[in-house]
Amino acid sequence: MKLILTQPVSGLGTAGDVVEVKDGYARNFLLPRKVAMPWTKGGQKQVDAITRGREKRAVKTAEEASTAKARLQDAEITVSARAGQGGRLFGAVTPAEIADAIVAAGGPQVDKRKIEVPTPIRTVGDHPVQVRLHDDVSADVTVTVVAS
Missing domain, CATH: 3.10.430.100 (Ribosomal protein L9, C-terminal domain)
Structure with missing residues (x-):
């Protein structure tokens, strides 16, 4: 299942990353905890917004x-x-x-x-x-x- 991470997940990626995970892991762990959302065509705009927000909060260099x-x-x-x-x-x-x-x-x-x-x-x-x-x-x- 293809997902967009909304928060960093240890061993998987950071917010804004598009990841491919098994259906059970997505359905039972990531989606109920709201650390990921299903990837859609309009999801790329959300990925860009998450990335911009992460860049503002992160230490720049x-x-x-x-x-x-x-x-x-x-x-x-x-x-x-x-x-x-x-x-x-x-x-x-x-x-x-x-x-x-x-x-x-x-x-x-x-x-x-x-x-x-x-x-x-x-x-x-x-x-x-x-x-x-x-x-x-x-x-x-x-x-x-x-x-x-």
């Missing part, structure tokens, strides 16, 4: 992304969350909270969808996170979670 990467890796990112006995959090730390903490630490403005958390952050301590700044540039960052 690889040089800017590399300087942002250097600033991001030097910053100490700390997230405060409610925790119970033994350092276990009530809930989990979300990518939106991490994005806010990056800005508060003096880092660049990062879209929450560009933050990849390998495992849910549910305990106090240091956790590795990857931030995609550009197609070719990504920063590995350590997020420190403290109890509030």
